[in-house]
Amino acid sequence: MHIPVLLKEVIENFTLKEGDTVIDATINTGGHAKEFCKLIGEKGTLIGIDLDQDALDEASKILENEKCKKVLEQNNFRNLDEVLKKENIEKVDAVLLDLGFSSDQMDESGRGFSFQRNEPLLMTLKKNPTEEDLTAKEIVNNWEEENIADVIYGYGEEKFSRQIARKIVEMRKEKPFETTQDLVGAIEKAVPNWYKHKEIHFATKTFQALRITVNDEIKALKEGLVKGIEALNEDGRMAVISFHSIEDRAVKQFFNSKKQDGVGKVITKKPITPSAEEVKDNPRSRSAKLRVFQKN
Numbered sequence: 001m002h003i004p005v006l007l008k009e010v011i012e013n014f015t016l017k018e019g020d021t022v023i024d025a026t027i028n029t030g031g032h033a034k035e036f037c038k039l040i041g042e043k044g045t046l047i048g049i050d051l052d053q054d055a056l057d058e059a060s061k062i063l064e065n066e067k068c069k070k071v072l073e074q075n076n077f078r079n080l081d082e083v084l085k086k087e088n089i090e091k092v093d094a095v096l097l098d099l100g101f102s103s104d105q106m107d108e109s110g111r112g113f114s115f116q117r118n119e120p121l122l123m124t125l126k127k128n129p130t131e132e133d134l135t136a137k138e139i140v141n142n143w144e145e146e147n148i149a150d151v152i153y154g155y156g157e158e159k160f161s162r163q164i165a166r167k168i169v170e171m172r173k174e175k176p177f178e179t180t181q182d183l184v185g186a187i188e189k190a191v192p193n194w195y196k197h198k199e200i201h202f203a204t205k206t207f208q209a210l211r212i213t214v215n216d217e218i219k220a221l222k223e224g225l226v227k228g229i230e231a232l233n234e235d236g237r238m239a240v241i242s243f244h245s246i247e248d249r250a251v252k253q254f255f256n257s258k259k260q261d262g263v264g265k266v267i268t269k270k271p272i273t274p275s276a277e278e279v280k281d282n283p284r285s286r287s288a289k290l291r292v293f294q295k296n
Contacts (some may be wrong), residue, residue, distance in 0.1 A: 003059070003194055003281075003282045003284075004099065004216055005100055005241055005274065005282065005284075006290045007032060007035060009272050010077050011035055012236055013237065013241050013268075013290075014036075014094045014268065015265060016036060016044075016093065016098075018040060019041065020044050020115060021046075021047070021091075022036045022044070022045070022093060022094055022095075022096070023080060023084075023092050023095045023231065024047070024048045024049070024096050024098075024286055025049045025228065027049060027054055027059050027072065027098055028052075028055050029058040029059050029205060030062035031052075032244075033046055033048050033059060033252070034063060034066060036067060036068075036096075036205035037068040038066065040068050043070075044069065045069040045071065046066075046068050047087065047089070048070065048071065048073070049073050049077050049083055050072075050075075051074065051125045052129060056073075056074055059072060071083075077097060077220070077227075077228075077284065078221075078223035078227070079227075080228060080231065081227045084231060089270070091233040091236070092231050092232060092233065092236060093233055093237075094236060094237050094239070095237075096224075096238075096239050097191040097224055098241045098242045099212055099221065099247050100284070101243075109127075111123060111127075113211060115181075115204070118120055118179050119138065119179060119180050120179060120180075121135065121180060121182070121183060121217070122137065122179065123135065123136040124214055124215065136183075136214055137176075137177060139210060139213065140168050140172065140183060140210075141177055143171055145169045146165070148169070149164070149166075149228045151204050151210070152167075153294045155208065155218070156207075156208050157245065157246070158171050158206055160190060160195065161206075165186050167186045167187070167190035167246065168183075168190075171189075187202060187203045187206055201241075217247075218247070220279030221247060221250055225250075229258060229293070234295060236295050236296075237293065237295070238295075239290060239292045241288050242288070242290050243288055245252060248271065248291070252271075255291060255293045262296070263296060264293055264294050264295040265296070266291070267293065267294050268291045268292045271289035272289070272290040272292075273288065273289055274288055284285060
């Protein structure tokens with residue numbers, strides 16, 4: 001079961017009332033959405049978007065007894081304008097982007113998101129990728145060493161990116177990479193011993209970088225931010241929960257630029273982070289940061 005992160009803090013910052021329209025642009029299994037429905041009531045509308053059909057099916061079950069009008073759509077939040085157009089909805093009162101990966105996606109997808117399991121090296125949010133879809137396997141087996149290093153450094157902020165890329169290219173000459181454990185083995189050989197005993201697993205940043213690249217996450221985020229702000233009513237609010245510095249930086253810069261353009265104001269001077277109690281109950285929440293913007 002995926003536990004919604006910073007739930008209380010999101011609710012406090014949204015100030016939802018009966019009859020409001022809310023977009024949960026990464027609905028996942030519906031943890032935040034369930035609380036939104038309670039607040040907006042039967043006159044309110046919840047629009048839930050997710051790329052993962054399994055997550056939408058789960059959300060549908062969780063929201064079954066909620067009285068609000070529910071629209072669940074399999075799509076990327078970068079296309080939220082298309083979803084609104086399809087539903088003949090012009091403006092909304094709140095937009096949430098929770099950029100976290102669900103624990104279910106991490107643990108049970110079978111698509112190679114976790115370095116703790118041995119799974120095919122896909123890392124696609126799509127359940128059944130086509131031949132045209134980029135996968136982690138294609139990157140590590142076919143891309144140039146320099147490009148692999150750039151991705152691992154740029155999207156993982158991995159200090160040993162060059163060494164890891166070199167080792168990947170060296171090892172793929174012997175045998176192509178097929179599984180997550182093949183890749184973990186290459187990373188382990190590339191990094192120094194002391195790096196293997198840090199609190200954060202030595203493969204974390206490389207896996208993050210590949211996942212971001214495969215799913216075009218940063219570009220999608222930037223597009224989703226633009227469309228989310230455009231969709232808001234006057235005084236409407238957008239909340240974004242990010243989980244690593246690259247995402248958080250993009251959100252911070254975007255909100256600040258919109259403030260300078262006179263579009264609205266930044267509600268969170270500093271990002272809101274989980275309480276010690278929440279981190280204890282849900283360790284995966286530890287890196288979460290919430291930023292909120294209000295449209296004029």
